Amino acid sequence: MPAHKLFLFGLDKAGKTTLSHFIKEAKEIQPRPTLAFNLDKWIIKDLEFQIWDAPGQVSLRYVWKNGFNRAKILMFVLDCSHPERFEEAFTEFNQVIMNADTRGIPLVFCFHKWDIDLAQASYNDARAVFKLPLITDRPVFSYRTTVKNLETSKIPSNEDIGGLKLKLVELIQSERWGT
Numbered sequence: 001m002p003a004h005k006l007f008l009f010g011l012d013k014a015g016k017t018t019l020s021h022f023i024k025e026a027k028e029i030q031p032r033p034t035l036a037f038n039l040d041k042w043i044i045k046d047l048e049f050q051i052w053d054a055p056g057q058v059s060l061r062y063v064w065k066n067g068f069n070r071a072k073i074l075m076f077v078l079d080c081s082h083p084e085r086f087e088e089a090f091t092e093f094n095q096v097i098m099n100a101d102t103r104g105i106p107l108v109f110c111f112h113k114w115d116i117d118l119a120q121a122s123y124n125d126a127r128a129v130f131k132l133p134l135i136t137d138r139p140v141f142s143y144r145t146t147v148k149n150l151e152t153s154k155i156p157s158n159e160d161i162g163g164l165k166l167k168l169v170e171l172i173q174s175e176r177w178g179t
């Protein structure tokens with residue numbers, strides 16, 4: 001079974017490693033900062049995803065190109081509870097999205113840490129900074145995500161983690177069939 005490469009990126013402390021484990025095993029871990037790519041595997045339906053969970057610290061971002069090279073899906077994690085870092089996050093996001101090697105690769109964007117009030121209050125600001133509807137060279141999907149207090153987090157049902165996982169499968173299948 002071929003593994004489909006997924007590049008998971010975002011600033012340090014955005015929550016990438018935590019979210020990755022949550023998607024994989026539906027449980028929360030106590031993460032350590034990622035210092036080199038964490039390579040992990042998610043099995044969803046009958047598909048295997050090879051997750052390239054990137055280190056977000058500024059001095060380590062130079063390795064990102066190895067993560068998006070030949071990736072099938074890009075997944076960006078924004079700490080939505082940290083508006084002071086939106087511009088920095090946008091700059092790093094753009095470095096990847098504007099890179100010719102990523103042209104056409106579908107993007108899944110996570111407005112993460114939705115359990116935090118400030119994340120919910122900052123959602124419109126985040127959307128204004130990232131302007132996702134202006135990205136037209138690839139399919140783009142966005143989700144509000146959290147690993148905490150899911151029951152009370154008021155995430156619309158069409159943006160839940162189950163739906164996100166199905167979307168990943170759908171993206172791979174549509175690529176396979178060339179649709």
Ligand SMILES: Nc1nc2c(ncn2[C@@H]2O[C@H](COP(=O)(O)OP(=O)(O)OP(=O)(O)O)[C@@H](O)[C@H]2O)c(=O)[nH]1
Pocket residue numbers: 010011012013014015016017018019030031032033034035054055056057112113114115116145146147148
């Ligand atoms: N409140 C809240 N905290 C979260 C959530 N997800 C992750 N965190 C916390 O955010 C911090 C950073 O999480 P990590 O998963 O290490 O972040 P990362 O993006 O992998 O960071 P680097 O490996 O340094 O790039 C940790 O303290 C997590 O417990 C969430 O959904 N809600």
Ligand SMILES: [Mg+2]
Pocket residue numbers: 016017018031032033034053054055056
């Ligand atoms: Mg990490």
